[in-house]
Amino acid sequence: MATVISMRQNYQLVNHRRNKYLHEPINIASEVWNYLVAYRRWMYKSFRKSVGKIDMQKHVGALRGDIQKGTGVAAFQHWQTLNLQALGEICDRVDKAYTRFYDNLKKGMTVRKAGLPRFRKRWKHRSFVLPFSEKHHGRGNGNGCKIIDWGENGYGKIRLSLGERGKTKRVFKFHIGNRPLSECGTLKSVSIIRTGDGKFHLSFVTEREHPKISYPSTGKIGGFDFGLTNFLTNDDGDSIASPAFLFDELDELRRRSKKLSGRGRKTLGSGSWVREKLNVARLHRKIANRRSDFHWKLAHQLCEKYDVLCFEDLNLDGMKRIWGRKISDLALSDFLRTLEWVAKKTGREVRYVDRFYPSSKTCSQCGEIKEEMPLRQRVFECGDCGLVMGRDHNAAINLRNQSGRDSVLGKSRVSDSETSSQSGAPVLTAEPSV
Numbered sequence: 001m002a003t004v005i006s007m008r009q010n011y012q013l014v015n016h017r018r019n020k021y022l023h024e025p026i027n028i029a030s031e032v033w034n035y036l037v038a039y040r041r042w043m044y045k046s047f048r049k050s051v052g053k054i055d056m057q058k059h060v061g062a063l064r065g066d067i068q069k070g071t072g073v074a075a076f077q078h079w080q081t082l083n084l085q086a087l088g089e090i091c092d093r094v095d096k097a098y099t100r101f102y103d104n105l106k107k108g109m110t111v112r113k114a115g116l117p118r119f120r121k122r123w124k125h126r127s128f129v130l131p132f133s134e135k136h137h138g139r140g141n142g143n144g145c146k147i148i149d150w151g152e153n154g155y156g157k158i159r160l161s162l163g164e165r166g167k168t169k170r171v172f173k174f175h176i177g178n179r180p181l182s183e184c185g186t187l188k189s190v191s192i193i194r195t196g197d198g199k200f201h202l203s204f205v206t207e208r209e210h211p212k213i214s215y216p217s218t219g220k221i222g223g224f225d226f227g228l229t230n231f232l233t234n235d236d237g238d239s240i241a242s243p244a245f246l247f248d249e250l251d252e253l254r255r256r257s258k259k260l261s262g263r264g265r266k267t268l269g270s271g272s273w274v275r276e277k278l279n280v281a282r283l284h285r286k287i288a289n290r291r292s293d294f295h296w297k298l299a300h301q302l303c304e305k306y307d308v309l310c311f312e313d314l315n316l317d318g319m320k321r322i323w324g325r326k327i328s329d330l331a332l333s334d335f336l337r338t339l340e341w342v343a344k345k346t347g348r349e350v351r352y353v354d355r356f357y358p359s360s361k362t363c364s365q366c367g368e369i370k371e372e373m374p375l376r377q378r379v380f381e382c383g384d385c386g387l388v389m390g391r392d393h394n395a396a397i398n399l400r401n402q403s404g405r406d407s408v409l410g411k412s413r414v415s416d417s418e419t420s421s422q423s424g425a426p427v428l429t430a431e432p433s434v
Helices: 017-047 053-064 074-081 084-106 250-261 271-305 316-323 325-330 332-346 391-401
Strands: 004-012 127-131 144-150 156-162 170-176 186-194 200-209 221-226 230-234 239-241 308-312 349-353 379-381 388-390 408-410
Touching (some): 017 170, 017 186, 084 127, 127 144, 144 186, 221 271, 221 391, 230 391, 271 332, 316 325, 379 391
Parallel strands (some): 308 349
Antiparallel strands (some): 004 200, 127 186, 144 156
16 A cells, blocks of 8 residues: 655745735734743743643634624734634644643753743744645635646646735735646645745645655665765765865855944844845855755765665764864755655665764774774774774775664654644655755
8 A cells, every 4th residue: 555645845936026915924923923832831830721722722713803703802803814724723833842842851851952932033933824625615715725727737826815804815826837736646735934035935735645766776785984074985985075065155154144243234124234134044045955955966876876875873963062063064964864755765775873883993804893093093904904994984884784783773763754843744855945
């Protein structure tokens, strides 16, 4: 039986004067989030009571009211710009955030690390969600997302309806081109996303059979060692140089950041400050896109060449405390997540070896373990068998040899049930984030 999964299909909106009207519902979504966080904190502080999702939805609905019946609190009637479904989804987000927080506390984490939900500034709130269901089509006021025209080639138009009848009602129509949406399976919901560089995206959550890419089986098992100078070194001795995406743009990033925040440079909130803020955000987006493109292309190259790929389960947080920005720039964790997704599509396996296995200190030829192997020593020399080999090359061979032994932790660290902060549905991103 075919596995049905949830995936995202992202479309960037072209620059248009209508896009300015999308800022208001996102800002209202931020306001509702902050209100619910404050409401839950007040209820717990005053009555030692935890408010659930259903109670939050009833409370928000009562405050928002109905424009036809004239109900609701005057101070919150502007929330009618958002649909009840969108407000309910925000309640669901807040409830899941607190559930994760309490689960992390049970695991022994501190309050700081457990992720207590916090207040958000408007410009940091990114999205809201509308439903995409047949039962909402042609019913009531037609709120939500609806297909209004769909051609045989899979391209067409969709309609987004926000608010109730009257002044708060607003309808947006978008033409879907470039990539047919009809090929993505059953449409479930759509997220309207505002990025830091001023762009808007429509992100559709769809349900479909797990896609497969047909790569011929090679029967090869590869071991890969991560490093700073070389991003990856395989068991054949070949290495991939570490890209420096952030370092290449660092001078320009520093110059623009200094113009934005330097004393006497820009007046906070002025037109020139906003333009410079967008320039900084666009530069960050350029760096992220280059890094993501590198990860996806490399993941497909490795899956095309190997059937099983073995990596070490590194403590990346500890490495960041030592080498800082360089580790974050290479983004090994993001690459492994991308590799696992590509491996799942192509029928490959990704395995991880325990981080406490001494892959760099162990001789790949005779198995002798050296007592000390400082990081500055880049050549491995065995005192028993006389093997002389590059440190990373030797470690990669050891990782490959451990692929079928007890030190293997598992095949994957990212499960299909990983949830998305945008929809709450299990989401595996099928393309680089935008």
